[in-house]
Amino acid sequence: MERSQEYENTAWASPVCDAQEPRLAAAISGRRLPCFGRARPKKIAEGVGSLNVRSMTGRSREVADLMKRRKINILCVQDTRWRGNKAIDNWEMGTSSFFSRANKEGREGVGVVLNAEWKKHMVNVNRCSNRVMSIKLMYGKVTINIISAYAPQVGCSIEEKEDFWEQMDAQITWMGEEERIILGGDLNGHVGRNRNIIERTHGGWGVGERNEESENVVDFAVAFDMAILNTFYKKQENQMWTYCSAGRKSQIDLLMCRRNNLKEIKNFKVINGESVAPQHRLIVIDFEMKEERRGRQQQTSRIKWWMLKDQELKAEFKIKVLDRMVEAEDPDTWWTTSSRHIIEIGEEVCGKTSGKDPSPPRIRNLGVE
Template identity: 40%
Template sequence: MTSPEERQQLYCLSPETNQIWPTMFSIFLVDLVANGGSESCLRLRPRARENSGKRVTGSHKLRVGPWNIGSLTGKSVELVKILKKRRINIACVQETKWVGSKARDVNGFKLWYSGGSRDRNGVGILVDGDLREQVVEVRRISDRLMTIKLVIGGCTLSVISAYAPQVGLDEETKKLFYEDLDEVVRGIPNTEKIVIGGDFNSHIGATSSGFDDVHGGFGVGERNGGGTSLLDFAKAFELVIANSCFSKKENHMVTFRSSVAKTQIDYLLLRKGDRGLYKDCKVIPSENLTTPHKLLVMDLEIKRDRRKKLVSDRPRIKWGGLTPALSREMGEKLMEMGAWSGSGDADTMWNKAASCIREFASTVLEVSRGNFGGHKGDWWWNGEVQGKVEEKKAAYAKLVECVDKEEKQTLKKAYNTTKGEAKIAIREG
């Protein structure tokens, strides 16, 4: 049994007032500072943890691929068999030649398609059995363009199946296709991820000349006008052509092979900021669906990054500003306030002490304003930024519509200028 002297030393019992001087509490406050504690540390009674903002991490591996199949009639079962064999989760198919805007099950895959003629065009997207329930939106724009939206690992992913007009078609048809594609991509929030897979009937060339930020430097053949249009589009929306970013043997880059030609006209695009997502991109030349087009696949790894929302809707004391000197001052003040006097059960005494602690701490430490709504992260989107972004979009629209080479060079410079001004406005906003 401890002696009165030992008890006095342990609790710092004041001989004059016979009150407990909370030395241990002062030490606790100093320790609180050193360990970055928070207001919740002042609660003595154990309780369930509130949302702590702890990050739950992991990844979801995904394989996506575009394929011009020539016609889907009589091939759907064989197509799905290949997709399963190659572990492809999402396939963007072109030239389906199926009429209608419908959906159907194909051996465990869900197929959404859009087409207007049994003789030409038509696009579709197939999703495997594990992901089909994650599809939250389907949009059919035309017989050359459609998109679906999925939620995977806490991320929203928009997948676009695109079939660009062939080289021999008129400029108006090509212009309409890119206008539709522009509108689709512009309507996808920057917070969402994008994968565009399709037959673009264009050659981006073997080198990245003039387009280092969107062309990875690996390709096949010479660039043509359609390739320049695709690269301009990618540059305008800050996308990168994934299958130009990996050094491969020619067989694993050629997406179209016939008796008279072998070239690259099928592509996969995604945001430049998501370059870390794709791990590989290649052609699988051995798979055949009686079409000159070859199956192109890209391996993605989408990080699960779910952060629980912090309970921050009320003002909080910034305990990080507590110093040893302030903790000593607080101890003295709490004595004056009678924080440790009184009688009753433990809960009553603690509630009184905790109230005194918060009352005094709020006068000597800063208090957060709390979260009263609003959109975190939207602070930069002001009128000036919005105006600069619209100017950039207008400049790009003029660039795409222009067919004169000399005028196009002038418009390209104007577009680059407006793009730079928009970036500066966002950075300084």
């Protein structure tokens, strides 16, 4: 009995091993080693995708569930086939907001779906046509433009194709150079694996051969320095096809971004097996970016107007201004002449800063009674 009590007092809860030692913190650096104090880049969006849904009728709940399962924050959809313009807030049980544009006949149609978090950052919706629309998002100081596009098919007229690409050009033109652009759409052009003279826009990891419709896609990408993200990531061939039907395969669903922002794109993937669109496959990118820091502002010299708190300088400034003041019948002429004299006298009496310190110290006590 005494021996059993002794064991109870000295027994270990678990065998003595290195498991009892304190563990290292979770790895947060790129080399999978503990790193304390290093700030990670601010991840703005987990996923942006594009999908040709071949009609949104009866599929809205499936699309909302797809975004939730695949962790997609922003989804560009094409061929919605809904009539007129749509702006549905708290779409499908409050998970997403849907914005679309289509004609009165319910043909073609494009849209953008935002989850609840990104809906708060939307500032503008531009419904250009039933084939092109864009949404502008403001995340802090970063501006992100999401474009959803649906190019005319092979059998459409040349005029319709030219109108589409003119609308695309207009969409990019009014966007600032510092703004991010992510284009997702069914462009009906197979860019292939051949890079030729488009190394900057084509990554070289395409599939198949280029067709005639791809010339417009390539010309658009080269003109606006856009990177075709499908071609910048090495994948197996069965993970590159975005359209499969009746034994035919092609890579017509594309995602693009500005070439200068390519480093912010972390991955591109084609997801198979989604029942929402059996022919077209979902394409998704993961991107992260840091808010741009404001550069050092250019400093210029300024007149020390605060020196007029000194009564002697103030009296001197007043006398010189009155002496040089002239009369003129035209008010504009009088103001132009007088303002020039005031600035010249202020620089003479008060002096100017060196320009090195943008915020000169205030003079609290000039010692003047």
